[in-house]
Amino acid sequence: MRKTIFVLLDACQYEAGTRNLGYLEHLIDYEKGAKYKVRGELPSLSRPMYATLLTGLPVYMHGIAANETVRVLECDSIFSLCKSQGGFTAAAAYSWVSELYNDAPFRPERDRIRIHAGGMIDAGIYYWEDDYPDSHLFADGEYLRKQYDPDFILYHPMGIDYQGHLRGAGSREYEESVGKANVILSLLMEDWMKEGYQIVITADHGMNTLGIHGGTDAEQRDTPLYIFSSQVRAGRFEENSISQLNVAPLLCRLMDMPASREMMGLEEIALA
Numbered sequence: 001m002r003k004t005i006f007v008l009l010d011a012c013q014y015e016a017g018t019r020n021l022g023y024l025e026h027l028i029d030y031e032k033g034a035k036y037k038v039r040g041e042l043p044s045l046s047r048p049m050y051a052t053l054l055t056g057l058p059v060y061m062h063g064i065a066a067n068e069t070v071r072v073l074e075c076d077s078i079f080s081l082c083k084s085q086g087g088f089t090a091a092a093a094y095s096w097v098s099e100l101y102n103d104a105p106f107r108p109e110r111d112r113i114r115i116h117a118g119g120m121i122d123a124g125i126y127y128w129e130d131d132y133p134d135s136h137l138f139a140d141g142e143y144l145r146k147q148y149d150p151d152f153i154l155y156h157p158m159g160i161d162y163q164g165h166l167r168g169a170g171s172r173e174y175e176e177s178v179g180k181a182n183v184i185l186s187l188l189m190e191d192w193m194k195e196g197y198q199i200v201i202t203a204d205h206g207m208n209t210l211g212i213h214g215g216t217d218a219e220q221r222d223t224p225l226y227i228f229s230s231q232v233r234a235g236r237f238e239e240n241s242i243s244q245l246n247v248a249p250l251l252c253r254l255m256d257m258p259a260s261r262e263m264m265g266l267e268e269i270a271l272a
């Protein structure tokens with residue numbers, strides 16, 4: 001299995017990502033990776049999209065219809081597929097990720113740090129306050145990565161979503177939070193690549209200027225997708241939007257494991 005890092009920048013809209021993720025855009029300019037524009041699935045809400053991104057299924061199929069739908073997913077996901085291939089899975093993520101892939105409801109005293117505690121994520125550190133600093137989240141992920149050498153690891157910071165709800169997309173604070181993620185990534189990615197990881201960076205949904213997401217317009221649903229892997233053709237592929245349902249089968253392809261039967265094909269992504 002080829003080791004893969006998946007970064008989910010919560011609520012990073014396509015336009016704001018493109019404006020502020022300067023280091024990633026630089027790497028794309030020099031054809032070190034591929035960039036796509038993703039038309040997000042609906043509803044453009046967090047928990048439903050945490051399920052869609054990692055199962056490759058639309059909401060009506062996996063059943064996580066709202067942020068208030070609190071239960072463990074029953075269908076295959078990147079985590080379960082990786083484990084069934086003998087791989088090791090890890091996540092530094094919001095508590096809802098643990099509820100979807102480990103155990104629900106989330107109990108901080110039991111679930112804040114979960115190592116070999118059952119569920120689809122072998123090693124996880126989870127937070128539940130939306131203002132948990134992104135710097136701490138990435139440090140949690142780095143601890144897990146160095147300690148357990150996972151085949152698949154999710155890094156899931158909430159800083160962009162938090163500022164988006166407080167001040168709206170387009171506010172100085174929202175734009176700045178995307179820039180902050182850019183700096184953190186620019187400090188980590190060299191090591192990640194040196195250590196042989198493939199890297200996929202995207203978002204669950206966008207954000208509008210009112211500080212809302214859940215609906216159908218481009219601000220709320222369009223997200224960027226950056227792929228750093230020798231398995232895909234490098235360059236800019238942003239002219240037409242691709243479906244968000246590509247993300248899960250893309251991860252399967254990068255990791256060299258079979259996709260689940262319900263996942264879509266990868267015709268929209270230029271493979272190497």
Ligand SMILES: [Zn+2]
Binds near residue numbers: 011046161165213
């Ligand atoms: Zn949100």
